């Protein structure tokens with residue numbers, strides 16, 4: 001049986017990491033399964049890998065997980081749920097599914113506070129490729145979130161360093177992030193923490209690599225020179241301070257990054273590998289993203305997660 005500690009609300013523990021206590025009986029967000037052994041502090045729980053057969057099911061699983069987390073947290077005006085959010089192609093399906101769940105009354109975002117991962121420097125919030133625009137277009141405009149609860153770095157700020165400092169402060173003031181959602185770059189970056197970033201980095205300005213500009217040029221008429229050179233991004237340390245992290249990896253072009261982050265050691269040249277050190281991290285992928293993993297690795301995760309793979313069962317008992 002899981003030993004439970006209920007302190008009601010949140011508290012700060014070692015290294016600024018926050019643990020939230022929601023009264024949930026299962027730290028996995030699922031119904032039983034392997035994660036119960038970690039108990040409320042999740043000590044010793046390894047990174048989970050949830051392999052779904054395609055993008056659609058990956059998105060539905062992630063959305064059901066998020067909805068379950070919010071519902072079981074039971075947020076209110078004095079106890080909001082704090083969510084870290086990504087942009088990119090990976091989360092689009094998850095956002096679509098969360099919107100559907102909101103429309104069907106399964107989840108509300110009224111008492112959810114959000115912090116986005118990153119933003120390009122020099123793009124106005126009305127620029128169609130800015131992450132501000134993306135978030136309102138794909139998600140916020142379609143749900144019941146309050147505008148004042150949305151936080152996105154301002155890449156047009158006069159003083160970008162101060163903007164980053166204030167962002168970290170706002171996260172602290174919100175009580176830390178309960179669940180950070182993210183994607184991964186083809187080179188294994190998380191947010192805009194490019195290869196070689198410090199694994200203890202905080203929110204700051206980053207110069208984008210040639211690889212990332214090329215990967216993201218698909219949103220800029222296929223022209224890497226139109227992709228901004230710099231971005232503001234939360235740091236690896238900022239993400240690691242979250243109570244929980246859930247990342248999405250879809251498609252062939254993420255297969256090498258997934259292999260590095262799961263089968264290789266923690267390495268700043270693949271910043272997403274930091275998840276190995278987090279006590280509550282989940283990677284949700286489709287089949288294609290697993291193609292560089294060993295067959296045995298995939299089989300292992302499929303076996304141990306077999307009771308947790310059906311996204312519908314996650315919401316059944318709510």
Ligand SMILES: N[C@@H]1[C@@H](O)[C@H](O)[C@@H](COP(=O)(O)O)O[C@@H]1O
Pocket residue numbers: 086087088089090091117118182183184185186190191192212216
């Ligand atoms: N800064 C973002 C990342 O946060 C995102 O994870 C990555 C992958 O994006 P996509 O999901 O479109 O492949 O792209 C950008 O570089």
